[in-house]
Amino acid sequence: MKAIVFTEYGSTDVLRLKEVPTPAPNDDEVLVKIHAASINDWDWAFMHGEPFFTRFFTGFLKPKPTIQIPGCDIAGHIEAVGKNVVGFQAGDNVYGDLCQSGFGAFAEYVCAPETALALMPPSMTFNEAACIPQAAMLTVQGLFDTGNLQAGQKLLINGAGGGVGTFGVQIARTIGVEITAVDSSMKLDMLRSLGADHVIDYMEEDFTRNGQCYDLILDTKTTRSMGDYLRSLTPSGIYVTVGGSMPRILQALFLGSWISRTSKKRIQIVALKPNKDLAYMNELFEAGKVTPVMDGPYELREVPEALQYFGKAEHKGKVVITVA
Numbered sequence: 001m002k003a004i005v006f007t008e009y010g011s012t013d014v015l016r017l018k019e020v021p022t023p024a025p026n027d028d029e030v031l032v033k034i035h036a037a038s039i040n041d042w043d044w045a046f047m048h049g050e051p052f053f054t055r056f057f058t059g060f061l062k063p064k065p066t067i068q069i070p071g072c073d074i075a076g077h078i079e080a081v082g083k084n085v086v087g088f089q090a091g092d093n094v095y096g097d098l099c100q101s102g103f104g105a106f107a108e109y110v111c112a113p114e115t116a117l118a119l120m121p122p123s124m125t126f127n128e129a130a131c132i133p134q135a136a137m138l139t140v141q142g143l144f145d146t147g148n149l150q151a152g153q154k155l156l157i158n159g160a161g162g163g164v165g166t167f168g169v170q171i172a173r174t175i176g177v178e179i180t181a182v183d184s185s186m187k188l189d190m191l192r193s194l195g196a197d198h199v200i201d202y203m204e205e206d207f208t209r210n211g212q213c214y215d216l217i218l219d220t221k222t223t224r225s226m227g228d229y230l231r232s233l234t235p236s237g238i239y240v241t242v243g244g245s246m247p248r249i250l251q252a253l254f255l256g257s258w259i260s261r262t263s264k265k266r267i268q269i270v271a272l273k274p275n276k277d278l279a280y281m282n283e284l285f286e287a288g289k290v291t292p293v294m295d296g297p298y299e300l301r302e303v304p305e306a307l308q309y310f311g312k313a314e315h316k317g318k319v320v321i322t323v324a
């Protein structure tokens with residue numbers, strides 16, 4: 001099969017389209033023929049081997065064989081099932097995030113445990129499905145499990161124009177929330193069209209200094225100090241980061257428990273539970289309440305260009321790779 005492979009860390013030049021053996025499923029796995037994949041921040045980070053501590057998991061001098069075919073999010077159909085698999089059969093259309101089951105999305109085939117996959121609704125395309133798993137799970141778990149978002153509250157999403165934020169605006173709108181979306185000017189019209197009530201260009205305005213307070217701040221970039229974020233929360237408001245600047249996230253980690261002991265405000269970090277809420281996303285999709293925002297699609301051989309584009313952060317929503 002064809003796959004994108006990297007055997008050393010570096011820029012997108014390290015990515016090669018290669019012919020590699022098609023994997024065979026063990027008794028607890030299924031073999032998926034991949035139709036579409038999408039790019040996540042982790043693909044960019046693992047390719048660069050950064051931040052450096054991630055090499056404890058990915059390999060110090062060069063990437064471990066288990067991550068040499070990158071990519072987390074897949075959508076495709078099941079080609080074969082292991083003998084212990086009960087939830088799926090050959091021909092089923094499935095999607096999921098493989099970040100805890102060996103990666104390998106930028107390839108024609110991948111083996112995955114059935115726990116990493118969900119059935120696609122009939123009306124969902126493979127390209128749409130590939131956008132959903134990692135970004136939408138971070139969003140749902142950030143807004144509800146960690147952020148406890150309630151109808152009628154004021155929500156701000158920082159870095160709203162990417163994967164997490166474009167799902168966040170649409171999902172929050174379904175429960176009746178006043179939404180402020182922060183990103184660069186080129187993404188603000190899109191964010192308004194998705195349902196944001198207010199938009200802020202972060203190059204023009206610092207939302208932590210405009211006098212507004214929010215019940216929940218969901219942050220994909222974590223670019224400001226925790227003091228700035230706390231100032232922008234209502235007295236019992238919650239700040240939730242899903243990722244971004246590592247020094248700022250460490251600050252959130254260390255300050256979080258102290259803040260919760262000394263005030264009603266909260267600082268929280270989302271620890272992704274992959275694929276946990278895909279059934280909820282299927283419901284929202286089938287009800288027409290959420291439509292993935294797609295950038296692309298690119299072909300498998302164009303993954304280096306697609307990752308380069310992702311790295312410039314000019315994309316809107318999710319960058320999609322069409323494989324088959």
Ligand SMILES: NC(=O)c1ccc[n+]([C@@H]2O[C@H](COP(=O)([O-])OP(=O)(O)OC[C@H]3O[C@@H](n4cnc5c(N)ncnc54)[C@H](OP(=O)(O)O)[C@@H]3O)[C@@H](O)[C@H]2O)c1
Binds near residue numbers: 159160244312
């Ligand atoms: N917690 C976990 O377990 C876990 C698991 C997986 C991934 N993650 C993390 O989750 C995040 C995923 O976010 P995503 O997929 O939505 O990222 P994304 O697609 O890269 O979107 C981020 C958006 O933020 C904008 N932005 C850049 N600088 C900004 C600033 N200073 N202020 C406001 N907006 C800014 C970017 O656009 P412009 O550059 O054009 O402004 C872009 O639209 C990543 O940080 C990833 O590392 C966390």
